[in-house]
Amino acid sequence: MPFFDELVNISFSPLIAIVLAVITFHFPSFVNMLLLMIVAPMFKLKAKQIGLLGFRYEKQKDGKWESRGYKPMIGFSAEFVYDLEKCKGMSPKQFRDKERNLLLIVGFMDLLIGAGVLAGCLLWSRNIGNETLSSLVRIFGISWFIIAFCILLSSVVVLIRLNNKKSLGSHYQEAIGMVRADIPFEQMNLKSVKELNLKKVTNAERIMYFPVYFEYLDSCGMFDKMPEAVNDIESVLKPQSSTRAELFCAIMLTYYYSYHCINPELATKYYQMSGDFLAKDTDSNGMRIKGFYELYCCRNLERATECANKANEGIEKFSIGSEREYERKCIARLFEAIKQNQHLKQGF
Numbered sequence: 360m361p362f363f364d365e366l367v368n369i370s371f372s373p374l375i376a377i378v379l380a381v382i383t384f385h386f387p388s389f390v391n392m393l394l395l396m397i398v399a400p401m402f403k404l405k406a407k408q409i410g411l412l413g414f415r416y417e418k419q420k421d422g423k424w425e426s427r428g429y430k431p432m433i434g435f436s437a438e439f440v441y442d443l444e445k446c447k448g449m450s451p452k453q454f455r456d457k458e459r460n461l462l463l464i465v466g467f468m469d470l471l472i473g474a475g476v477l478a479g480c481l482l483w484s485r486n487i488g489n490e491t492l493s494s495l496v497r498i499f500g501i502s503w504f505i506i507a508f509c510i511l512l513s514s515v516v517v518l519i520r521l522n523n524k525k526s527l528g529s530h531y532q533e534a535i536g537m538v539r540a541d542i543p544f545e546q547m548n549l550k551s552v553k554e555l556n557l558k559k560v561t562n563a564e565r566i567m568y569f570p571v572y573f574e575y576l577d578s579c580g581m582f583d584k585m586p587e588a589v590n591d592i593e594s595v596l597k598p599q600s601s602t603r604a605e606l607f608c609a610i611m612l613t614y615y616y617s618y619h620c621i622n623p624e625l626a627t628k629y630y631q632m633s634g635d636f637l638a639k640d641t642d643s644n645g646m647r648i649k650g651f652y653e654l655y656c657c658r659n660l661e662r663a664t665e666c667a668n669k670a671n672e673g674i675e676k677f678s679i680g681s682e683r684e685y686e687r688k689c690i691a692r693l694f695e696a697i698k699q700n701q702h703l704k705q706g707f
Contacts, residue, residue, distance in 0.1 A: 383502040388434035466511035473507025527564035544578035623656040646670035
């Protein structure tokens with residue numbers, strides 16, 4: 360058959376194969392990002408960060424998108440956070456249901472669009488006189504449909520994993536659901552990865568779970584358990600972190616090595632790893648962490664005081680419930696640390 364003959368010929372041309380693969384992947388990836396951004400607000404979610412072929416942008420409180428640098432990657436992506444002001448009173452289960460429904464609805468929309476593209480390409484290819492071009496069009500349509508199916512399948516796999524009570528992903532969902540539902544950290548009774556004794560834990564699950572578990576330990580004063588949690592996450596965290604979850608881990612480690620286990624070299628390492636994500640962060644938690652870093656790693660009392668004041672000024676606008684109360688506690692620690700280091704004013 361001419362189509363399969365052309366398919367074989369194309370497969371033996373590396374340049375054509377690479378170009379076709381890149382083009383085919385980027386189209387459904389872009390459509391998936393657009394669908395998520397359009398549908399997310401219906402589920403009280405809002406886009407916080409997008410990735411455009413490696414160029415990252417984060418949405419600020421004034422609605423403007425600000426560059427967060429470039430890290431090599433293919434495709435398009437979008438990361439979302441709940442609009443917590445619109446979610447007051449929601450239970451942890453309601454948060455989980457909204458995330459599940461968003462992923463499934465967008466996944467099926469991707470598949471329907473993929474099926475439409477496939478059908479259109481098959482019909483169009485019949486009217487193309489050049490057999491090579493006709494084959495390329497059909498391969499493009501088939502590839503788009505396959506990628507769309509994989510997007511839906513990956514969403515289903517993620518949901519199955521998150522709803523598996525014996526997975527760390529499920530424990531993360533439960534923990535973050537309690538935070539969103541305004542349940543105090545002191546009432547959460549979270550366990551370490553080791554204590555949970557799960558049969559299989561992925562690195563992605565460890566990265567998601569660490570920030571909320573670390574904040575739980577910090578809020579409850581369980582400082583003796585922090586080294587184990589830190590060692591666990593450091594063993595899986597890549598030097599070139601790029602996802603929002605990885606950057607959160609780097610930020611938590613910056614705080615840990617700037618206050619709980621002061622090590623300027625490691626604190627600077629993780630500060631740099633977090634890139635613009637922390638450097639340009641003006642929220643209370645970001646300013647508070649930079650305050651500890653400036654005080655204990657840079658020995659800059661003036662800058663630390665400035666960060667503490669800005670953190671305190673923005674506390675009423677920072678998140679809600681348990682996170683806000685935790686942040687108040689951390690800011691109070693920072694002011695106390697500044698008070699105890701007033702000698703830095705004299706340059707000693």
